[in-house]
Amino acid sequence: MTDRYLDDFTVGEKFTTGGITFTEASIIDFAMHFDPQAFHLDVKEASESIYEGLIASGFHTISVCFRLFIQTGTLAACSMGSPGIDDLKWLAPVRPGDTLRTEVEVVEVKPSSRREDRGVLRLQYSAINQDDKPVSMFIVNHLAKRQPNERDPLTSIYQGRD
Numbered sequence: 001m002t003d004r005y006l007d008d009f010t011v012g013e014k015f016t017t018g019g020i021t022f023t024e025a026s027i028i029d030f031a032m033h034f035d036p037q038a039f040h041l042d043v044k045e046a047s048e049s050i051y052e053g054l055i056a057s058g059f060h061t062i063s064v065c066f067r068l069f070i071q072t073g074t075l076a077a078c079s080m081g082s083p084g085i086d087d088l089k090w091l092a093p094v095r096p097g098d099t100l101r102t103e104v105e106v107v108e109v110k111p112s113s114r115r116e117d118r119g120v121l122r123l124q125y126s127a128i129n130q131d132d133k134p135v136s137m138f139i140v141n142h143l144a145k146r147q148p149n150e151r152d153p154l155t156s157i158y159q160g161r162d
Contacts, residue, residue: 003077006119006144009106017068017102019130022056024096030060055093061100061136062088065127068102080118080143088138092129099130107139111146118145 024043031040035057038045046054070079094100108122121144127136 004074005078005147006109006111006121007146009109009121009144011106011109013106015069015072015074015102015104017072017104019099019101020064020068021099022060022064022094022096024054027054027056027060027094027096030063031057035059051093053095055095056098058090058136061090061094061127062125062138064100065102065125065136066140068100069104069123069125075121075142075144078121078142078144078146080145082143083120083141086122086139086141088136090136092133092135094127094129094135098135100127100135102126103128116146118143120144 028041031037037057039049039051039055040046040057040060043054046052069075103126105124105126106121107124109119110122111119121142122139123142124137124139126134129135
């Protein structure tokens with residue numbers, strides 16, 4: 001994969017990942033560590049809840065969704081972290097046996113007005129299940145590097161050039 005930087009992305013560009021299947025064990029394990037509510041932890045109690053069965057934590061769902069995209073390497077060269085997530089929505093429960101993929105769309109590419117070496121790449125993430133239904137959506141504001149300037153002597157030093 002070719003390294004990509006902030007200016008290499010265009011609004012409307014889309015990416016799709018492979019999928020991952022949620023298991024009862026993975027749902028319970030995540031919930032035990034990060035979201036210990038009965039409908040995420042206990043099959044019997046979950047069956048008596050409003051969800052009528054075990055469901056994954058929404059945090060589990062968005063974590064997997066984020067992981068699937070990051071593992072594509074699309075942001076490997078430019079990622080500098082994130083100042084936040086906007087517009088998080090959980091749209092449908094995720095159950096054992098559901099397979100999710102991530103669809104990502106570039107919604108904004110904004111170079112910094114103060115730091116010419118970076119900017120913000122706003123990406124809308126959608127977790128899509130095996131029935132092509134979205135189960136969660138959120139926008140990540142990725143702090144992203146811009147293409148290194150070959151004329152900048154400091155860039156050459158950092159890249160190991162003379």
